[in-house]
Amino acid sequence: MREATKRKITRGRKLRIDTTVVETNIHYPTDSTLLQDGVRVITRTIKKAQELLPTLSGSLMRDYSRSVKRQVITILKFSNGKSDEAKRGVKRAYQRLCETTRRAVSAATKVKNTLRQNKSEATEKLVSRNLKQSSHLLSR
Numbered sequence: 001m002r003e004a005t006k007r008k009i010t011r012g013r014k015l016r017i018d019t020t021v022v023e024t025n026i027h028y029p030t031d032s033t034l035l036q037d038g039v040r041v042i043t044r045t046i047k048k049a050q051e052l053l054p055t056l057s058g059s060l061m062r063d064y065s066r067s068v069k070r071q072v073i074t075i076l077k078f079s080n081g082k083s084d085e086a087k088r089g090v091k092r093a094y095q096r097l098c099e100t101t102r103r104a105v106s107a108a109t110k111v112k113n114t115l116r117q118n119k120s121e122a123t124e125k126l127v128s129r130n131l132k133q134s135s136h137l138l139s140r
Helices: 002-006 031-052 065-079 084-117 124-139
Strands: none
Touching: 031 065, 031 084, 065 084
């Protein structure tokens, strides 16, 4: 608008904006799916760090997303049940999900510390961006 007024294409007294709303599939944010999303982002960040430093050991680079997905499916399967067995199943699945999430956060912390120590191997800008992203992510 400012550019058009500056070039004297229009006076700029009125502005009309059209928008379009599009329906999209967004999952309902349950505790288990929020943890799943967090592990997915942590895994993606760790994989980017591995590209920066190929010398990172394989033990730090485990992909937790498959096991988290199975645990979320188990939670969803048992969550509609009213029996004591269903309640125990949900509780066990949540415990495993929380433990797996802790392992993913621990691995990301180790990778972050390794990146901080080995800045000279990769470009400074990429490492600092990855460190900033992982610090922000781990604080959540």
